[in-house]
Amino acid sequence: MNEIFASSALLGTVLSLLCYYIGAKIKTRAKTAIANPLLISVILVIVFLSLFRIDYASYQASAKYISWFLTPATVALAVPLYEQLERLRRNLAAVVIGVGMGTFSGILTIFLLSKLFGLEKAEFVTLLPKSVTTAIGIAVSEELGGYPSLTAAAIVITGILGNVCAEGACRVFRITEPVAKGLAIGTASHAIGTSKAMEIGKTEGAMSSLALVLSGIITVAGASIITNIY
Amino acid sequence: MKYLRGFGIILCLSAAGEILRRFIPLPVPGSIYGLALLFVLLRLKLVKLDEVKAPSGFLIEIMPVMFIPAAVGLMDRVDEVSGFIVPIMVIVVVSTFVVLVVSGLSSQAVIRRRRDE
Structure with a gap:
């Protein structure tokens, strides 16, 4: 699992996006400030990584591409x-x-x-x-x-x-x-x-x-x- | 062609911002220069709002997802901060609320005073 993540350019991004989507869904149902999509997704990703014994470095290697969009997104502001x-x-x-x-x-x-x-x-x-x-x-x-x-x-x-x-x-x-x-x-x-x-x-x-x-x-x-x- | 041109413009300005950063000796990230450049180009009507509206809307909508990897990275830093976790947490929490309340209330006071006049 660790190696699959480390050698993928997409899995980490998919996992992040999926967890955020779940977080957003929970938020529309729950309607409280604690049900924050970002917070939920971070917790979900951490739980997933610990459960499958994936290192942060391996996750980071396959999730960094989504962070790369931070510069154009800031420009878009x-x-x-x-x-x-x-x-x-x-x-x-x-x-x-x-x-x-x-x-x-x-x-x-x-x-x-x-x-x-x-x-x-x-x-x-x-x-x-x-x-x-x-x-x-x-x-x-x-x-x-x-x-x-x-x-x-x-x-x-x-x-x-x-x-x-x-x-x-x-x-x-x-x-x-x-x-x-x-x-x-x-x-x-x-x-x-x-x-x-x-x-x-x-x-x-x-x-x-x-x-x-x-x-x-x-x-x-x-x-x-x-x-x-x- | 709703996205191609606008996304291209945003990427070009991101790159321009990164190049500028190399020549300006300030601790300011390239993205801030890019933001300023796009703002000026919109003002000068060299870039039309319609061209960049759709791609910028998309980027801003998925922006929170871009912070997830960095936030998850906190799990690797737990050992590093264990020595002074209490002061860090107190300072971070207190100062965040102080800034939020001071800047919110002071700007609100200015807005309301002007409205009353």
């Missing part, structure tokens, strides 16, 4: 952004303030909690870019002397957390404006959150894509400054 251009113009102040304050509060929280837990500088830097998209986050972590593979893990957990909890959190804190919702999701949980925002609505999706880009840029600029202070 320009389309909803362009379609929502008018709305973006009207809400420029909200975009700048929302993403700016959100990113800043995130950096500050990580700074304070890292101090509280007595983390070393390298560990702090590892967690610092956890709210931005993987490629930016890993680059920032690497450049400032963190552990990139751990950063990647923190980024994925953040994204799934945003994907699963964003709707509930918005409800609890009465964030009801579609623009504000999208900005919140994109700033907090990058592309994985954005894929959720896209499901909620067009405006939410476009604002989330915008926030993902902006918060990434702010983090790149701010990370080196705050690291010098730590």
Whole structure:
């Protein structure tokens, strides 16, 4: 089984897609935030791999091609952004303030909690870019002397957390404006959150894509400054 | 021909983004440059919305599936983080909610104030 997976260019992709499809089906039946297709599919894949004793490396070898589409899919986010251009113009102040304050509060929280837990500088830097998209986050972590593979893990957990909890959190804190919702999701949980925002609505999706880009840029600029202070 | 041209445009811009990344010394992935390029081309009407709408809709719909391999990879990292799993989880969970709430409420306040004026 392990070898079949390792030598296939498709099995891992098929398994991922199938598990996601099952997750999406469960979601339409269950209608709760915990029934999140991404979370369900990740758990299903892990269960499948452990059951048939397939290594992650073998699965990864046959699933990596689906991840390869991440670059064109991110480029494609320009389309909803362009379609929502008018709305973006009207809400420029909200975009700048929302993403700016959100990113800043995130950096500050990580700074304070890292101090509280007595983390070393390298560990702090590892967690610092956890709210931005993987490629930016890993680059920032690497450049400032963190552990990139751990950063990647923190980024994925953040994204799934945003994907699963964003709707509930918005409800609890009465964030009801579609623009504000999208900005919140994109700033907090990058592309994985954005894929959720896209499901909620067009405006939410476009604002989330915008926030993902902006918060990434702010983090790149701010990370080196705050690291010098730590 | 609903997809060929549009998908081709998106792939070309993805490649252009990766090339740009080599020349611009910032920790920004090529996909972000590609996104910016496509946005500018749409604005300049050099790329028409109709051309890229169908393929981009498809890519965005299947986007969550692309994150599954990376997320499943967490199962291999459990040993690596076992030493400082508690601080990591606390920091990740708390900061994610702080960012979500701060950016959501502050942007909502701006939107509502402008509407009242």
